Amino acid sequence: MKKTIQIILLLLLLNLSRSLSISSHGTLSDSEVRHIQRRQLLEFAERSQNVIVDPSLVFENPRLRNAYIALQAWKQAIFSDPFNFTANWIGSNVCNYTGVFCSPALDNRRIPTVAGINLNHADIAGYLPEELEERSAEKKKRKNKETKSETKEEKRAEKDEKILPEEKNTTSVALPCIDKLRDELSCAICLEICYEPSTTTCGHRLYTTTKPLTAQTTIGPLALFHVNSNWFCGTVPHRFNRLKLLFELDLSNNRFAGKFPAVVLRLPSLKCLDLRFNAFEGTVPKELFSKDLDAIFINHNRFRFELPDNFGDSPVSVIVLANNRFHGCIPSSKVEMKNLNEIIFTNNGLSSCLPADIGRLKNVTVFDVSFNELVGALPESVGEMVSVEQLNVAHNKLSGKIPTSIC
Template sequence: MKKISKLHFHFSLFIIFFFVFIGSSSSSSEEEIYDSSNGGLTDAEVRYIRHRQLLYYRDEFGDRGENVSVDPSLVFENPRLKNAYIALQAWKQAIFSDPSNLTGNWVGSDVCSYKCVFCSPALDDPTIRTVAGIDLNHGDIAGYLPEELGLLVDLALFHINSNRFCGTVPRKFVKLKLLFELDLSNNRFAGKFPEVVLRLPSLKFLDIRFNEFEGKIPKELFDKDLDAIFINHNRFAFDLPDNLGNSPVSVIVLANNKFHGCVPASLGNMSETLNEVILMNNGFRSCFPAEIGLLKNLTVLDMSFNELMGPLPEEVGGMVSLEQFNVAHNMLSGKIPASICSLPNLDNFTFSYNFFTGEPPVCLNLPGFNDRRNCLPARPAQRSPPPPSLPPPSPPPVHYESPPPPSPLPPIHYHSPPPPPVPCENPPPPVYGSPPPPAPVYEGPLPPVVGISYASPPPPPFY
């Protein structure tokens, strides 16, 4: 028995020595890796990175969090501000770069004095203060969102556009029941659509444009009671669902993604609320839905840089509030209805780079229009007409070795008047069976939409 215990003791010492040796050798190799592959990090930077890796943890959803300890000497006005302190200190630890030092004074228990943090009386208890808003817009801050931000249960505004935040949106955001505006635009978030936003009952303004989100968008987004949806400049790829028309938004911008399929006809159901819709530069390949003409309150409609085909429907002439209309760079054809160019508020109509063959004179009187690169007769800068087709070559003469065939029979002489000649039928109109030409290919970034004033212009892309 004593012999077994002594063996067990020596074996334990060996195991401990082995792991200490492996750990020390891996640490030295890590330092070599950092020094060789990251531009020669200093020893202090290597120690900081290793320390940061030990500080964070994963919650039950796999989202990252920070281990925050509260100094017992700190005094807080109320428990909610103590929770806000924990959330903001965790976030400060999750920030790797703050070039403007916006979070520099995030120290101590007076969180309402923190820069870019705004407090107000709690809705359910006006006698206490709580954190109601955070605005770090245009801070160029690098980091991620820790799951402790879910402790800010009274947060109504969360604005962090034009920074370098990455990762995903923590699922603990589901606790932000009062969140009204969520602006994550112009950052480096990635992954699937952050479905946690669908569970925010007070949310009205959603802006996640200029990120790297990808995949499909849940159709439940369009059943949610939102006022504005900005999801442009991401990597979403899917067909727009038929319930798009259920959305009560006033502005929806879906531009510069990888949509495909048809523009849903249910878009016409949004006539009571919709003011602006931007669908440019996606993969829509369908006819222009006539139901869009029901949008009597729409002021901006941009469907440029798609693959829309067929004519513009006459119903578009019923959009009496329309000010900006852009269908450039599609495969539309036919004649433009005069009712469109007669709309009372239309300031700019851009339909260049299509295959229109008719343009009513009233269009030339618009304050702004662009009809270049179509098939319009007597208009400048149009597409070149196709070259005339050559007649088929004549068959080569036949050389007979035997005597030539007899001449045709002499004409028949009628004793009665000859029968009336058969009238020539007009040839049937030509049938153009070839498909319309493909959309032109454009190299480099897409040009900006000139003359369109969006309600919320996109932030400058910091890449």
């Protein structure tokens, strides 16, 4: 009997030690990461039952109430927050939460809603729950009540504001001061290249469906979701596809794993995708290069595939594929990338020759294909890349003379 008690106590101590090791510091071991990945699909169902809204809390509108529930569910999926970024995620004023930014709703400027998330460099350990939104059961209970409430708000707003112009099945609207959000967020490098100026109040336009956004849709009409330089792991939630207005998704420098997160292909407004420095693996869908993106950063992962023929269809200005295991030939379609400014292929397994008409890339300033297996000679047309500032073809199997046109 005494021996049995000792064994039980030992097991309890081991479990306690394991729990403390996860929660006491941001740096997770590989075994802890695997444990979290296994639990990711299970734990939200258990934890979300504890997201109970205090009846005494007063919310400015149903959308902020919905955001409150989503953020509380996310907070429960965090195992370590050494700098207490989420310490003030308490109460109904979600717009004052650290890392949470609000803006007027696109369909009703009188209603504030969550428009941006920025937890960059927070050193947080945890995962993204499958639902960064309110549970279906909760939504159904209040659906009629919230719809009536929002209808009243919208009717009042229509008296003071113009109806947004319609064009067939879409509405062209200004983003909710995306420029202001970008300034406040001290944004990542991709923010400097993701947009071109326009004539709108905030400098950018996007197209959305004419159907009004509702509190039942998502955490909010997020334009920005930045969580770079943390210890988030697991996979990217499938329900991210409900973030229809998301312009920038930055998951870089974390411990996300698994196959390429195909959910990003279903984000219609996405312009900047940053998955750098994670542990994604397998192939990259060719649909990525047909998507209307301005920046693709997927370097420093474990992707292994051959560049598809439609690679040159991508309208990006910057694409970084370095430090993966891409192989095969460089598609000749690459020379059709009229918007391209920077392309970095370094440290992959690319073979064959450089396209003979590579000089058609007139706007490229950075061209780096170093540490590959390229063969043959440098094309004479390289000298026609009139904008190039950095040309790196080192550590390949190139031969012949350097074209005089380069000098």
